[in-house]
Amino acid sequence: MVAKQGHNSGAEGQLRALVSRVERIEEEITGLNADKADVYREARGMGFDVKALRQCMSERKQDPEAFHERRSIVDLYHSILRGKSGTAVATRVRTREGGDT
Numbered sequence: 001m002v003a004k005q006g007h008n009s010g011a012e013g014q015l016r017a018l019v020s021r022v023e024r025i026e027e028e029i030t031g032l033n034a035d036k037a038d039v040y041r042e043a044r045g046m047g048f049d050v051k052a053l054r055q056c057m058s059e060r061k062q063d064p065e066a067f068h069e070r071r072s073i074v075d076l077y078h079s080i081l082r083g084k085s086g087t088a089v090a091t092r093v094r095t096r097e098g099g100d101t
Helices: 008-045 048-059 066-083 088-096
Strands: none
Touching: 008 048
């Protein structure tokens, strides 16, 4: 519901305060993202593979069980695409998923 002009001056102040808070948070996020980029540049300068580091960071945020399940499936797909569908990993995943062995 939109307040009518002059109807509720308190609402106008609240809205301005909320917008101001969000703007400050967005500025902080911009600064933090710049700091994060600096850390990745530092890592690259030390010889680390930044893509691999970013992937590690992403994986750390995931549920470990879900991550391992997804990783097993990805390994299975890689095995199949490389023509190694009889590998231990592929067999283990098929067995767990109730597929043929």
